[in-house]
Amino acid sequence: MMGFVEIEDVSLRYRAQGAEEGTLAVSGLSLSVEQGEFVAVVGPSGCGKSSLMRLATGLHFPTTGKVSVAGVPVTGPVSVAGMAFQNPVMLPWRLTLDNVLLPLEVVQPHRARLRRNRAEYRAQAEALLATVGLAGQGGKYPWQLSGGMQQRASLCRALIHDPALVMLDEPFGALDAFTREELWCVMRDLHAQKRFTAILVTHDLREAVFLADRIFVMSARPGRVITVRDVPMPRPRDLSVTYTPEFSEIVHELRGHIAEARA
Numbered sequence: 001m002m003g004f005v006e007i008e009d010v011s012l013r014y015r016a017q018g019a020e021e022g023t024l025a026v027s028g029l030s031l032s033v034e035q036g037e038f039v040a041v042v043g044p045s046g047c048g049k050s051s052l053m054r055l056a057t058g059l060h061f062p063t064t065g066k067v068s069v070a071g072v073p074v075t076g077p078v079s080v081a082g083m084a085f086q087n088p089v090m091l092p093w094r095l096t097l098d099n100v101l102l103p104l105e106v107v108q109p110h111r112a113r114l115r116r117n118r119a120e121y122r123a124q125a126e127a128l129l130a131t132v133g134l135a136g137q138g139g140k141y142p143w144q145l146s147g148g149m150q151q152r153a154s155l156c157r158a159l160i161h162d163p164a165l166v167m168l169d170e171p172f173g174a175l176d177a178f179t180r181e182e183l184w185c186v187m188r189d190l191h192a193q194k195r196f197t198a199i200l201v202t203h204d205l206r207e208a209v210f211l212a213d214r215i216f217v218m219s220a221r222p223g224r225v226i227t228v229r230d231v232p233m234p235r236p237r238d239l240s241v242t243y244t245p246e247f248s249e250i251v252h253e254l255r256g257h258i259a260e261a262r263a
């Protein structure tokens with residue numbers, strides 16, 4: 001069966017115009033993600049994790065190999081994807097609510113509808129803000145919010161157009177440990193509610209094990225998948241699972257794989 005995201009034997013070489021050599025970021029990279037699945041990607045620094053995200057969203061194209069999303073070969077930016085990054089880039093001159101609405105101004109068919117039904121879409125954005133604990137905060141500017149609150153708002157922005165695929169590139173990396181764990185739970189609940197397909201890139205192995213159904217471990221650059229680990233604990237998971245021996249065992253196992261990959 002074909003996965004929702006299919007990456008088949010892909011290589012990606014970054015080359016300056018006219019240059020022969022360039023950097024081979026990934027090579028022999030294959031992975032398949034089922035619809036509705038939550039997967040995490042971990043690996044040594046610089047192994048090509050962000051490159052994988054750009055390949056799956058059509059921001060870069062493979063030098064060799066194939067990428068498809070929802071059964072369609074990727075030939076341009078993938079409009080069914082929503083994205084959140086480590087540093088939420090919010091437009092400082094727009095209210096938080098209007099930052100959340102931003103993707104709707106870009107992605108069809110919302111763009112046309114937004115013009116007609118602005119009030120309805122604003123209500124939707126308010127509701128989404130409330131589900132991440134930001135009820136009534138939409139009227140503030142992003143710079144009036146804490147880092148954790150901005151990251152919550154940026155998750156709303158990634159989800160406002162109901163994307164079938166959500167790409168999370170270290171979205172909790174810049175937060176303190178408590179806020180980070182709070183946002184793991186927010187993410188868990190959003191996924192349970194909306195059932196999108198999620199790909200999370202992270203350096204935090206506990207985060208990967210808490211959130212994911214499956215974890216892909218990548219080799220050092222040029223990156224490819226060297227291990228796939230199922231996370232068998234039932235979902236939804238409570239934070240208390242992070243203190244169980246089963247959880248620690250998987251974290252240790254992953255750490256071992258990454259140490260090997262670095263060596």
Ligand SMILES: Nc1ncnc2c1ncn2[C@@H]1O[C@H](COP(=O)(O)OP(=O)(O)OP(=O)(O)O)[C@@H](O)[C@H]1O
Pocket residue numbers: 014015023024025044045046047048049050051052221
């Ligand atoms: N636009 C680009 N042009 C040239 N080289 C690039 C470009 N983007 C990434 N690279 C190189 O490709 C390799 C993989 O980069 P990538 O950002 O995908 O890795 P990563 O695993 O996300 O890194 P990190 O773990 O440090 O965040 C690196 O050696 C990087 O220097």
